[in-house]
Amino acid sequence: MSLVLEKISAYLGDTRIFESLSLTIEPGEIVTVMGASGSGKTTLLAAIAGDLPTPFYAVGKVILNGHDMSKVRPEQRRIGRLFQDDLLFPHLTVGENLLFGVERGPKAMRTMQMKEALQRIDLVGLENRAPHTLSGGQRSRVALMRALLAKPDAMLLDEPFSKLDRALRATIRDYTYAHLQERKIPTLLVTHDFEDVPKAGRVIHV
Amino acid sequence: MVGPLRQGVTGKVWRRAFGSPIIILFVLPLVVSLLFALGAAFDLSAWQLLWAHPQLWPALGLSIFTGLMSVLLSASLAIIIVAGLYLSGWWPRLSFPIGAMLAMPHVALAIGLSFLIMPSGFLARSVALFSGWTTPPNWITNHDPYGLSLIAALVLKETPFLMWILISILNRQDVRDNFNGQRAVGLSLGHTMTSIWQRLYLPQIVPKLVWPLFVVFAYAATVVDMALVIGPTQPPTLATLVWADINDSQVLNNARGAAGAWLLTVAIAIVALGVWGLANVIFSRREWLTVGPAPRALIKVFFFARLKFSSLISVYLIITVLLVILSFAALWPFPNLWPEILSISAWSRVGLDPSAFFTSGVLAVSTTVTAFALVIAWMETQPQMRDKYVTLLSATALGVPAIVLALGQYRAFLQLGLTGSTFGLFLAHLLPVTAYMFIVLVGPYRSFDSRWQASASGLLASFPRFFWAIKLPLLKAPLLAASAIGFAVSFGQYVPAQLISAGRYSTLPMEAVTLTSGTNRPLTAAFTLLLMVPPLLVFMAAAHFGKSRWSKL
Known part of the structure; x- marks a missing residue:
């Protein structure tokens, strides 16, 4: 599994945001894109996900495992995303949030996957809780696991640790990276915090 | 000694008194009307008369049917x-287009639609172009026995209303x-937009x-003016049956009408509860919410939304143009698409008696300004925690069927000698106007960022200066929108106007409804336009x- 970006440029109307960005991310590699706010980091991620809002547009190619994804609908790209906010769906329980991305199939099998996932993030027995009753760290872990349960071929992280308090940050960060590397998922991280860069990870400045 | 620190505006007693006008002019009349309406329900002989009415059950069935269909389709x-x-x-x-559609009074739309679909109407004339009809077809469109044209009129009118509610929720x-x-999360987990919705x-x-859905249902099931114009007649809906009884010269029939109005209200409440319960049972199957992503949507229901919306606007435009032509048509034989003789006689008759x-x-302007x-x-003098009482009363005023509320109001005003008086008519119009304006304004007004005031105080601006120079300009858009709604609501009132005026005053909806039972189509069209145009302007x-001031044209 690898994620290849070929000459991606993004524009807002006639204004160029960034130009001709090419990059290959190997399986399990986490590449960091750094830049000041307004430099187009989030635009890059939206372009890769295929979810760029209308005044923006992007050109270039997104190749995932050898398949060109540039024209594929966002929901069929199998590219997972984590955001600054955990974005757990407020009207669904923790368990239902996890089930939301699990592929269709027999109910017992899906439930089993959900319970295993809860076990892996040390939240056994919390499946019927409402998201807002969880702590910030717990919610981050649920959001991560929800993204992983959909079995993404690549992952985009949009400053997912920036709203966590300092004590929690390092733990959740290491935890997230460990899970992504274990599953050999190519990952693109945008951040403006040097602490977020994984050890010996590649860094690109825009 | 340490004295208490000066408190904010809510601490002042004299300011609290400013909350009282809304109590005197809105809350009190509303509560008294509701009590009198309730009093009218306890008349055993009236109920016996009602049960004996041969058309009661079919009429009730029609009312519930038109109400349910309207709310289901428009939602x-x-x-x-x-x-x-x-x-x-x-x-x-x-x-903009939604607001323009909302501004059209219900009864005006019903009259316009009836001119469009009646056997000699514009629709049949268009068909005649191809079919070669020389006489109007024997369609039963207006006043059809199942209330289908009434449902169509209600759906046309309530769809923009529900869209407006939805948009205001989504734009927060x-x-x-x-x-x-x-x-973004839903898409990244493989769900389609349809699935995300x-x-x-x-x-x-x-x-x-x-x-809002209940209000639409209750309105559709109890509407009088639209049903008189376009609804079924043999049997009619229960609301029109009741309306005839209430306006009857026989006191016994008046009492029967009151009982009928309550029967309709109770039936609506029961049906609404039933539907609500059923919906809860259906949607409590939570597995349905968390079914995993499907490769593509099975049914693409959200397709052609632009076409659907354009069609909706087109009906309004066609109706308006048709009314304009019709108001000048002195002679317009079937199946011509254009009148043979144009004349301004209808408009000159309107000009002769503009009362x-x-x-x-006058009613619309005075009630809108007063409600404002x-x-x-x-809002300026009462703590926010008290809003809920006025909101609840306003919602009640909009949810209780107009015939029930107006009935209670009529009986109360009769006791107080207010029927047939200018002030009584004013109060009757002020009630729905205030209810709408309060509900529309409470959100924007209360979510006004209090830091503006703190910052203005820091610049040594007095409260009046802050209010006129900062607050009103910043709240300009919702305040003006609420006023436009208030104006349109007052302009479209039929039931309370007819009852409280006691024959001494005539308003445009009353004139328009009366004219539809006659044969003078140009005059009807002219009055309908008079009813439509001011709210639109x-x-x-x-x-x-x-x-x-920074938004582009």
Whole structure:
């Protein structure tokens, strides 16, 4: 599994945001894109996900495992995303949030996957809780696991640790990276915090 | 000694007194009317008379049927159109056409639609172009026995209303931010936009729609003016049956009408509860919410939303153009598409006796200005925690069927000698206007950022200066929009106007409804246009002056 970006440029109307960005991310590699706010980091991620809002547009190619994804609908790209906010769906329980991305199939099998996932993030027995009753760290872990349960071929992280308090940050960060590397998922991280860069990870400045 | 620190505005006793006008002019008349209406329910002989009425049960069935169909169809249509247009290029421009459609009084739309679909109407003439008809077809469109044309008129009118409610929910900043994030997550987990609407957006929106949906249902099941114009007649809906009884010269029949109005109200409440319970059972199957992503949507219900919305607007436009032509048509034989003889005789008759226009105009302006002052005085002087009482009463005023409320109002005003008086008529119009304006304004007014005032105080601005120079300009758009709604609501009142005027005053809806039972179509069209145009102009003015000074044309 690898994620290849070929000459991606993004524009807002006639204004160029960034130009001709090419990059290959190997399986399990986490590449960091750094830049000041307004430099187009989030635009890059939206372009890769295929979810760029209308005044923006992007050109270039997104190749995932050898398949060109540039024209594929966002929901069929199998590219997972984590955001600054955990974005757990407020009207669904923790368990239902996890089930939301699990592929269709027999109910017992899906439930089993959900319970295993809860076990892996040390939240056994919390499946019927409402998201807002969880702590910030717990919610981050649920959001991560929800993204992983959909079995993404690549992952985009949009400053997912920036709203966590300092004590929690390092733990959740290491935890997230460990899970992504274990599953050999190519990952693109945008951040403006040097602490977020994984050890010996590649860094690109825009 | 340490004295208490000076407190904010809510600490002042004299300011609290400013909340009282809304109590005297809105809350009190409303509560008294409701009590008198309730009193009318306890008359055993009236109920016996009602049970003996041969048309009672078919009429009740028709009322419930038209109500349920209207709310079901308009809600589906509104959701499908809004979902299809959400965040599209049309999204920022939707409020103008929707507001313009909302500004059209219900009865005006019903009259226009009846002219369109009646056997000698424009629709049949268009068909005649191809079929070669020389006489009107024997369609039963107006007053059809199943109330289908009434349902069509109600759906046309309620769809923009529900769209407006949906859009105002979706445009709230917090909702917009949450939904944008949820869309990105949903897509990244492999769900289609249709699935995201079904599983994420709608389950969060629908709870906020319960009361508007009930109001639409209750309105549709009890509407009088539209049903008189376009509804079934043999049997009629229960609301029109009751209406005839209430306006009867026989006291016994008046009592029977009151009992009928209550029967209808109770039936609506029971049906609404039943539907609500059923919906809860269906949607409590939570597995449905969390079914995993499907490769593509099975049914693409949100397709052609632009076409659907354009069609909706087109019906309004066609009706308006048709009414204009008709008002000048002295002779317009079937199957011609254009009148043979044009004349201004209808308009000159209107010009000879403008009293109904004058009465409606004065009532609309005075009630809107008064309601505006009442609501602002309340918001500025009362703590926010008290809003819920006025909101509850306003919602009650809109949810209780107009015939029941007007019935109680009529009996109360009769005791107080207010029927047939200018002040009584004013109070009767002020009631729905204030209710609407309070509900529309409470959100924007209370969410006004209090830091503006703190910052103005820091610049040594007095409260009046802050209020006129900062607060009103910043709240300009919602204040003007609420005023336009108040004006349109007052302009469209039929039931309370007819009862409280006691034959001494005539307003435009009363004239228009009376004219539809006659044969003078140009005059009917002229009065309908008089009823339509002022609310539309007021709405356009509000939209124009409500624009931010930086927004482009």
